[in-house]
Amino acid sequence: MNEQILAVPKDGEYYPVALRHDLLEEVPSLRERFPDYASYAGRTIEQVFSGGELEGIAGLSATMLASVLIRNTGEGMLVEELPVRAQLAPMYGIHLEDLTGDGRKEILMGGNLYDVKPQSGPYDASRGAVLSWRDNRIQSYMPQQSGVNITGEIRRFQIIESNSNRYLLIVKFDADISILQLNVSSGNYR
Secondary structure, eight states: OOOOOOEEEETTEEEEOSOHHHHHHHOGGGGTTOSSHHHHTTOOHHHHSOHHHHTTOOOOOOSOOSOEEEEEOSSSEEEEEOOGGGTSSOEEEEEEEOOSSSSSOEEEEEEOBOOSOTTTOOBOOOOOEEEEEETTEEEEOOHHHHOOOOOSOEEEEEEEEETTEEEEEEEETTSOOEEEEEETTTTEEO
16 A cells, blocks of 8 residues: 555554545455444554554654745755744745835735535635744734735735736636735735
């Protein structure tokens, strides 16, 4: 088997994350061992798979699941977690632009994902994020400061100019494009 089996630790044991029907899609041979949900419930990885099935597996673990910025400081790479506003949902649209008129580019991010398994629920907590480098760290503007409060599955941003005005186009999955006018003097959209 060359598939990954995600597991979570609890009290020194590892339990599979996958629901029974999802695991059986990947490993149909387990159907005889677990004919119903009750027989699968509460089983550890060691109880789900026999000793021979676990031989030669590579046990990997993740210690950081946050979205990060990696900066080259000249002396090495520095990993910084992005602010909470950039952690609320998966981010798919990322755009660098001087949105405030201060000569430095901000990071505009947007995401969300609705097409997920019912047990996960939609990843829809993000309303977009505007990040900037202030006080020697990455910080997030509040929506009241940036004017960015966008719903939907954001996939791309594009700045366009027309008649001396700048506009932010927000492309979403399966939805109309949203357009915000950039007000550089205040750093806000309207």
